[in-house]
Amino acid sequence: MTRYRFLLSPTWLGWLAVCVGFAVACVFLGQWQLDRREQAMQDINRVVSNYDEEPTPYAEVRETFHQPHADDEWTVTTMRGQYLSEDVRLVRNRGHSGAVGYEQVMPFQIDGGDVVVISRGWLPTDSTDASLPAYMPEPPRGEIELTVRLKPAEPEIDRGAPEGQLASLDLVDYEQQLGREIVTGAYGLMAEEDPAPAEQPRPLARPQLDEGPHLSYSMQWYAFGLLGFIGWGYAARLTARNRDLDLIAEEEGGRERAAGVASAGVSKQDRLREARRIRRLRAGRASDEDVEDAWVEERLGSR
Structure with missing residues (x-):
């Protein structure tokens, strides 16, 4: 070693x-x-x-709207009641199919007491005034039946919004604006209204079932960590080989000096090249050129 x-x-x-x-x-x-x-x-x-399960009546999942668990997201439920359309709000900067627009939300008074916020869907921005939606569809009047999917409330974000709009679906902030009690644990993402209105917001897209490139990225990071040691070992091997070549060159130079052979004018590069050739001969990995050079030297030495 x-x-x-x-x-x-x-x-x-x-x-x-x-x-x-x-x-x-x-x-x-x-x-x-x-x-x-x-x-x-x-x-x-x-x-x-x-997402595609049979809907459950709201009375059976009421507690999940008040205190939702992560596994409750997308739970399908039905509820009967009426919209409180005077309290409609627009949630700003909501993406849909590569565009940015608004999400129309409004409270829904359920028969029996609870007021649940419903997201009716997405609205594009106006082409001339991006601070407004292109249209504002009215909800059905009177008592209707909704089929919705549960979505946990969003956290507060440090960003304001104009009057009549929300920066996010922070239901506590919405409740404070309304001045009335609403369910603040979760809201309903509208899937179906019965009876259906003449005009509706665009339904939000089904969530993608794509895990992303995280597994391949993790393997790449582990490979990068291993490559560092491989590079260190390769550099050590090159250094050891170069040190061996220097040692061989010094030995050959010492033999030449002992034999009275002048080495003046021989460059270091030539000496290293000769050292590499000698090393290959010792290791039994001589090239055709090395064999030929050795044969010539042998013949010249025999004269």
């Missing part, structure tokens, strides 16, 4: 420490990607489990 003793020098140990630090960072980044994939898989499983 004396050939690699230089690895114990402060310089090489320092580079090894850099590789270790880089590998640790890559492991954390790879785990972060795996955690993101796990979250994506949980979201997909909720969609698969709940």
Whole structure:
């Protein structure tokens, strides 16, 4: 192991420490990607489990609207009552099919007491005034039956909104604006209104069942961490080989000087090339050119 003793020098140990630090960072980044994939898989499983299930009457899932669990998202339920259309709001900056517009929300008074916020769908912005929707459809009048999917309330964001609009579906903020009690744990994403109105907002798209590239990204980070050690080892091997070549060149130079052969005018590059040739001959990996050179030297030496 004396050939690699230089690895114990402060310089090489320092580079090894850099590789270790880089590998640790890559492991954390790879785990972060795996955690993101796990979250994506949980979201997909909720969609698969709940999105297309038969609807459940609101009375049976009332508590989930008040205190929803993550697994309750997309639960399908039916409710009867009427819209409180005078309290309609527009949620700003909502994306849909690559465009940004508004989400129309309004309270729905359920027969029996609770007031649940319903998102009726998405509205494009006006082509001449982007601060307004292109149209504002009216909800059905009187008592109707809704089929909705449960969505947990969104957190408060540090951003204001003009009068009649919301920065997010923060139901506590909505309740304060209305001055009346509403269910603040979750809202309903409208799937069907019966009877259907003449004009409706555009329904929001079904959630994508795509886990994303997180698994491949995590594997890439782990590979990057391993490549650091591979690079360090490869550099160590090159350094050891070059040191061996220098040693061979020095030995050959010493023999030439001992034999009285002048080495003046021979460049270091030529000496290294000769050292590499000698090394290949010793290792039994001589090329055709090496064999030919050795044959010529043998014939010249025999004269």
